[in-house]
Amino acid sequence: xxxxxxxxxxxxxxxxxxxxxxxxxxxxxxxxxxxxxxxxxxxxxxxxxxxxxxxxxxxxxxxxxxxxxxxxxxxxxxxxxxxxxxxxxxxxxxxxxxxxxxxxxxxxxxxxxxxxxxxxxxxxxxxxxxxxxxxxxxxxxxxxxxxxxxxxxxxxxxxxxxxxxxxxxxxxxxxxxxxxxxxxxxxxxxxxxxxxxxxxxxxxxxxxxxxxxxxxxxxxxxxxxxxxxxxxxxxxxxxxxxxxxxxxxxxxxxxxxxxxxxxxxxxxxxxxxxxxxx
Amino acid sequence: xxxxxxxxxxxxxxxxxxxxxxxxxxxxxxxxxxxxxxxxxxxxxxxxxxxxxxxxxxxxxxxxxxxxxxxxxxxxxxxxxxxxxxxxxxxxxxxxxxxxxxxxxxxxxxxxxxxxxxxxxxxxxxxxxxxxxxxxxxxxxxxxxxxxxxxxxxxxxxxxxxxxxxxxxxxxxxxxxxxx
Numbered sequence: 303x304x305x306x307x308x309x310x311x312x313x314x315x316x317x318x319x320x321x322x323x324x325x326x327x328x329x330x331x332x333x334x335x336x337x338x339x340x341x342x343x344x345x346x347x348x349x350x351x352x353x354x355x356x357x358x359x360x361x362x363x364x365x366x367x368x369x370x371x372x373x374x375x376x377x378x379x380x381x382x383x384x385x386x387x388x389x390x391x392x393x394x395x396x397x398x399x400x401x402x403x404x405x406x407x408x409x410x411x412x413x414x415x416x417x418x419x420x421x422x423x424x425x426x427x428x429x430x431x432x433x434x435x436x437x438x439x440x441x442x443x444x445x446x447x448x449x450x451x452x453x454x455x456x457x458x459x460x461x462x463x464x465x466x467x468x469x470x471x472x473x474x475x476x477x478x479x480x481x482x483x484x485x486x487x488x489x490x491x492x493x494x495x496x497x498x499x500x501x502x503x504x505x506x507x508x509x510x511x512x513x514x515x516x517x518x519x520x521x522x523x524x525x526x527x528x529x530x531x532x533x534x535x536x537x538x539x540x541x542x543x544x545x546x547x548x549x550x551x552x553x554x555x556x557x558x559x560x561x562x563x564x565x566x567x568x569x570x571x572x573x574x575x576x577x578x579x580x
Numbered sequence: 581x582x583x584x585x586x587x588x589x590x591x592x593x594x595x596x597x598x599x600x601x602x603x604x605x606x607x608x609x610x611x612x613x614x615x616x617x618x619x620x621x622x623x624x625x626x627x628x629x630x631x632x633x634x635x636x637x638x639x640x641x642x643x644x645x646x647x648x649x650x651x652x653x654x655x656x657x658x659x660x661x662x663x664x665x666x667x668x669x670x671x672x673x674x675x676x677x678x679x680x681x682x683x684x685x686x687x688x689x690x691x692x693x694x695x696x697x698x699x700x701x702x703x704x705x706x707x708x709x710x711x712x713x714x715x716x717x718x719x720x721x722x723x724x725x726x727x728x729x730x731x732x733x734x735x736x737x738x739x740x741x742x743x744x745x746x747x748x749x750x751x752x753x754x755x756x757x758x759x760x
């Protein structure tokens with residue numbers, strides 16, 4: 303007995319949509335559709351940047367107001383006036399401290415000694431982790447400020463990641479802790495080469511190609527190697543040794559690095575206007 | 581007895597609802613962190629469409645809302661569409677014999693479908709050349725996303741039900757249509 307038409311139509315729809323999705327994914331991955339999707343993503347992100355900013359401006363004071371309403375309850379009524387004044391002064395002090403901290407971070411970005419003569423574009427981090435499956439940040443500069451795909455992103459402390467998507471006024475940066483991130487590194491003296499890969503947000507980097515029995519000390523510095531064709535210029539601090547051990551039959555040492563940049567609390571970063579062909 | 585005609589008004593309503601979900605996801609939801617994970621309410625679109633509109637509408641909504649969601653994600657373009665259309669279809673088929681006016685149906689569907697969506701997304705993502713999607717705390721993501729979506733499933737279903745042209749009988753065996 304033939305299946306009723308009502309049950310056949312949705313299955314046909316599903317098959318068509320699944321095939322369309324796979325086609326889109328394949329074309330995007332193979333590069334045929336990449337320019338179109340990048341362009342559309344760029345327009346969408348540019349369009350949403352002011353929406354995002356506006357909602358943040360609305361939500362933040364409401365949250366502060368509600369917290370204040372609960373905190374300053376009936377028991378503080380008779381001291382309300384003095385309490386308000388104290389809070390106002392505290393807010394001014396906190397604002398002043400935040401401003402000082404911002405100034406300190408921004409000043410540090412203006413004078414990053416390990417970059418030498420490379421030009422940088424300081425910017426603010428405007429968002430974290432658009433997806434729960436990728437360790438990324440969104441920054442407030444894009445193509446209009448000279449940012450291009452593949453450019454490194456740093457703080458005064460060290461390497462943060464690499465630009466993976468660019469719109470006109472925003473960009474997405476893949477952090478070095480992301481599972482898809484790989485950084486060519488150098489360590490020791492004379493320098494030996496290795497490769498540091500991300501293990502997920504909040505986790506140390508895993509280092510490959512360190513020969514078994516290599517003497518490493520806790521806290522030893524690893525920097526970008528800048529080998530010909532590498533994704534990052536040389537001598538950017540990446541991380542320090544968090545652990546190093548060799549199994550009895552292992553051909554490589556198992557090394558993990560703690561990133562030097564505080565990736566969980568990024569506020570200001572610098573995009574290095576540099577590409578692999580530079 | 582053919583396909584339901586989608587009027588411009590219905591298309592506008594659907595577009596408005598999808599746009600609203602995208603706005604909320606890209607603003608409030610990205611700023612909301614529960615255990616380091618942010619909710620993903622875009623999953624509710626194919627789930628709600630599957631409940632009120634049947635498997636075909638669920639798949640279609642999952643495909644288009646997934647494409648829109650992928651505009652803002654660093655993961656492969658089209659992956660959310662692929663997973664969304666399968667989840668929307670599955671929800672539609674799973675609920676076809678149930679009383680779609682039950683209060684618990686959106687809650688349970690929202691939670692279960694979110695779990696399936698997250699796990700399927702991770703598996704397909706790793707197969708499609710993004711192995712880093714398996715380097716995340718999947719358990720935490722599953723818990724946060726499914727709980728938040730269970731809470732928001734009822735209003736989401738009402739919104740999508742308002743947007744879709746009319747309740748669909750597709751996916752229901754012809755012999756059972758008369759019981760509606």
